[in-house]
Amino acid sequence: ATITEIKAKGKLLVGTEPTFPPFEYVDENNNIVGFDIDIAQRIADKLGVKLEIVNLPFDSLIPALMQNKIDLIIAGMTITEKRAKVVDFSVPYFNANQSIVVREGEKFRPVKLEDLKGRKVAVQLGTTGDIVVSEISEIKVVRFQKFTDAFLELQNKRVDAVVLDEAVARAYVKKFPKFVVSAVIDTGEKYGIAVKKGNSELLNFVNNVISEMFKSPYDLLVEKWFEK
Ligand code: ARG
Structure with missing residues (x-):
């Protein structure tokens, strides 16, 4: 979906497979939580929409993305050449x-x-x-x-x-x-977040959120006082 479409439906659909702690797992209250879920929440917050986690088998995530059933995959998914032929990956966020x-x-x-x-x-x-x-x-x-x-x-x-x-x-x-x-x-x-092939608008948005998360207080100071 485009960012406009995501905003119109009011929710970001993120596919994951939650038996992968600490990235995504089901906690004692039956909620899907973890490192990746916090990143997903951040992306949804920045888009101003609700986050909806879609629980799928790992090997169904890419097909679901290709069929527009989800907007993003955040699942500790390794960026591989083969996968990158059918989906687009964000900048790496974990080794x-x-x-x-x-x-x-x-x-x-x-x-x-x-x-x-x-x-x-x-x-x-x-x-x-x-x-x-x-x-x-x-x-x-x-x-x-x-x-x-x-x-x-x-x-x-x-x-x-x-x-x-x-x-x-x-x-x-x-x-x-x-x-x-x-x-x-x-x-x-290296793990990456996957978007539908060709969805460069959403990909750029996701990349910006990741880059921003990597920034230290020092980088932010330099940006504030020296750049632009
Ligand atoms: N990093 C591995 C891969 O991409 C395993 C990912 C499994 N993730 C999960 N949420 N179950 O193939």
Whole structure:
């Protein structure tokens, strides 16, 4: 939607998949909260409209955006070449890597992806974690729509590891000390907010909100006293 259309309907529809703490997750009051949700709220506030979060499976987010069912995707989504062919990404707002999570107190402590050969590994369908483990044919990949289900499988010993973004792995391990981060895989990913391909008006707006969030009080002082 154009900014005019978003203002006319009075709400910004943001798609996300909320089993990804601390970026987006369901809290004890059943609200979807997190780092990304605060960014989404900021964008909605700046547009002067209400924020409506649309909860979708991760692999349905891009199709939903392409079909105009949502205005933005904010989902800890890594900017990849393949995705950038079908949606437009904002400037990066977070750096990420993959990681391997296993059960605490067991011998199996993989330090690299190759150590997962011959093992069952849970991932979220369509994520960059799914992509990196699927490249190694000897790994038995089990794909879930929700990370909460992937961790349930790990707990129940039906898989040997979960591969997912490091910051999110740390959040799960902190909450469930029965799991441990066994390795970090340096994938050098960057998260971006996605808009419909060609929607440069909304993209510029989003980029301005992100850049503004990056500014320190010092930058703001320089801007105030020296620029323009
Ligand atoms: N960064 C990874 C990717 O883009 C995982 C994102 C998963 N996000 C989520 N909200 N479940 O593929």
